[in-house]
Amino acid sequence: MKDRRIARFTAVVLALMLLLGATNTAAAGHFALKGRDYGPCDKLLGDTYIILVFVSTPNHPWTKTMKDRVNEVSWSSIAIMESEAKRYSAKLNLQFGGLDYSVPYEYSSDKRWYQYILDNYHSSEDIAGVIDYYRGSLNQDSVAMIFLFNSWDRSYTVCTNRDYPNFSDEYCVIFCDTNMHDNYLTHEVLHLYGAIDFYDYNNEGVQRVAEKYFRNSDMLYVSHEVDELTAYLVGWTDTLSYKASQFLKETDGLR
Ligand SMILES: [Zn+2]
Numbered sequence: 001m002k003d004r005r006i007a008r009f010t011a012v013v014l015a016l017m018l019l020l021g022a023t024n025t026a027a028a029g030h031f032a033l034k035g036r037d038y039g040p041c042d043k044l045l046g047d048t049y050i051i052l053v054f055v056s057t058p059n060h061p062w063t064k065t066m067k068d069r070v071n072e073v074s075w076s077s078i079a080i081m082e083s084e085a086k087r088y089s090a091k092l093n094l095q096f097g098g099l100d101y102s103v104p105y106e107y108s109s110d111k112r113w114y115q116y117i118l119d120n121y122h123s124s125e126d127i128a129g130v131i132d133y134y135r136g137s138l139n140q141d142s143v144a145m146i147f148l149f150n151s152w153d154r155s156y157t158v159c160t161n162r163d164y165p166n167f168s169d170e171y172c173v174i175f176c177d178t179n180m181h182d183n184y185l186t187h188e189v190l191h192l193y194g195a196i197d198f199y200d201y202n203n204e205g206v207q208r209v210a211e212k213y214f215r216n217s218d219m220l221y222v223s224h225e226v227d228e229l230t231a232y233l234v235g236w237t238d239t240l241s242y243k244a245s246q247f248l249k250e251t252d253g254l255r
Helices: 002-028 064-087 112-121 127-137 182-192 206-213 228-233 242-251
Strands: 046-056 092-102 142-149 156-158 171-175
Touching (some): 046 064, 046 112, 064 092, 064 182, 092 112, 127 142, 142 182, 156 182, 171 182, 206 242, 228 242
Parallel strands (some): 046 092, 046 142, 142 171
């Protein structure tokens, strides 16, 4: 009798595990989860060193005033991210450091500036190698690279995800102007570690759902809040909150 009860209990547990496994598999295919815990910048945890590379071009060299402005922003970005990590009981000890590079080209999507930096400042064929090198020499849990241009264009993050397993580069390109806001750095750093944009360019409906659950998120508007899904994506929590699960459910397949 007792054995049968145990057997039945085991069967229920097995069925539950299968069900949960199935749910997890479904969730793993969601576009929002593809960058989580993946690539050279996998988790935004522990001792983390963000390298700010000030890239001077012939027509847009960095000036001291502008560099000071970026440094100011980086200090407030540290304060924001460390206190937000604490809300999720995640340990984050963030530091920013600067490098000054000069390239003989203007910024362009042809990436000649990028290849020039890899060839002339690092003997590595990609950023993953550079990150590896600094993680060891600076004794950090994680290292990330941000390239800053003293000109104006749309900032972006190049990020690895599970759809492209052979692609190993991860870095941000940030264009600075005098209005550079506190959240620019925070937003792009979160992207590097797997966060997704909540705003839509093509009316995909993701923004509408994000406005319902994560109205104050840094991934939606200029803000200082790291929402529950973003916290999960960057590794600050291992469980999906109710709101994060609802968001995933309602946006599945939208991108
Ligand atoms: Zn973004």
